[in-house]
Amino acid sequence: MSAELEGKATIVTGGASGIGRGIVERFVAEGAHVVIADVQTELGEALAADLGDAAIFQRTDVADQDDVARVVARAVDEFGGLDVMVNNAGRSSPLKKGLFDEDFAEFDSVMRVNLLGVMAGTRDAGRYMADHGGGAIVNMASIGGILAGGGVASYRASKAAIIQFSKSAAIELAHYDIRVNCIAPGNIPTPILRSAATDEDRERLEKFEARIRQQMRDDRPLKREGAASDVAEAVLYFATDRSRYVTGTVLPVDGGTVAGKVMVRKPNRDGSGAR
Template identity: 90%
Template sequence: MSELDGKVAIVTGAASGIGRGIAERFVAEGARVVIADVQTELGEALAADLGEAAVFVATDVGDQAQVARAVDTAVETFGALDVMVNNAGRSSPLKKSLFDEDFAEFDSVMRVNLLGVMAGTRDAGRHMADHGGGAIINMASIGGILAGGGVASYRASKAAIIQFSKSAAIELAHYEIRVNCIAPGNIPTPILRSAASEEDRARLEKFEAKIRQTMRDDRPLKREGTADDVAEAALYFATDRSRYVTGTVLPVDGGTVAGKVLVRKPKPAD
């Protein structure tokens, strides 16, 4: 028997990147999945590829009414909602320094990254509370754990997701609803590309290569992380394997948040 047989899930931001990997893994494990995304063409194509186990609903998670509609779609189409993955997110523009930051996109970043998670947790939780509980998985980032320069609004939004999720875990535990966070790091996805300014995009290949190399240098495990690695963590939180786990934050980052890589000097020759 597959681990999610009979379960119904919503994955926001599922048309590409990490969300797509989670949606595909959930369907492979027997779940029926609502793909909620603003990318209509990609979302509809993925739903078609996944067959009768998936349905697409156009969803801007920054609009609370659209989040509620995604929850209603899951219940109306598949008859239940057992797992909510609040994955949709966006980056904030990269700036040379904090002094160059005008926070022009602060409201948009917070609306998508934080309000979308809060509304998704609330609306899924309302249904789950009346139907025996469930699992809510919120996508944070190691950027919400580790301090660093750049993308200030993004880092702030992801840190807020972690604190909100822990608070929601405490409140919703009474209803047998588990709320956990995943904090990916160093996973190649389109979100880094969206953080680049127009000037950066003109030399994006060089820009991305530099960022990725910095990530590799700071990562104890040297293999590249993938969306499948994050999907494996999401599967754990979605199943009964984590039935006694709530309010946690799981970095999926090759060990980055554990600390800096120790550079060992070669031993002198005899």
């Protein structure tokens, strides 16, 4: 490791599991001090204990603006400042058979966690950073916010809104030397897909999830499997001075999925054979 975040104070929301955990572990390996902000108390406390003095846990529901303000204050109190804010916490909306079956019963919850949590985190971190020399904010969207598709309508809408909000925030906060960028992961195995299943689906979840994962593989140009560590590498780039001239961008980490459809046949090196 190159210690690119040596001594940097950071917050990772949704940091107790999945992609968030991968980011926390990568940041600590690079010398950062991290507040793990999550509603999963047992997982968060265990991870903080494993990482030692470099990490602390604070139970944080990002749908609650007061909780977001408190976790920013905790980072400043414990680590003397806030250099990097990663708004990663998110949830899916329930999978339905189609739009006509959607009752949007969990719309408010999905929007409060996914979108309001990002907006409040960006605002509160930005307020501190504006008075203390700037910083980096990384917001977690999804390729579901870039590519249209059926199912999980509220989730897709929330992730698309994160992208637009992040670009707008980047323009406004650039004056304070605060960079705001967005990551759009895709095809990364995490617990969020499992949480999208309805009670009816759970009985055959194993089969369902295998089918969805295979469809993702079929649509992905790169055939290697993505992992939380791949997303963490992208977040690290945006958190460091390597991206000091980069703001308002959206980076898909998806094996090429949003670039376009896969080629039916592998082309020869001279370009022939593709169709």
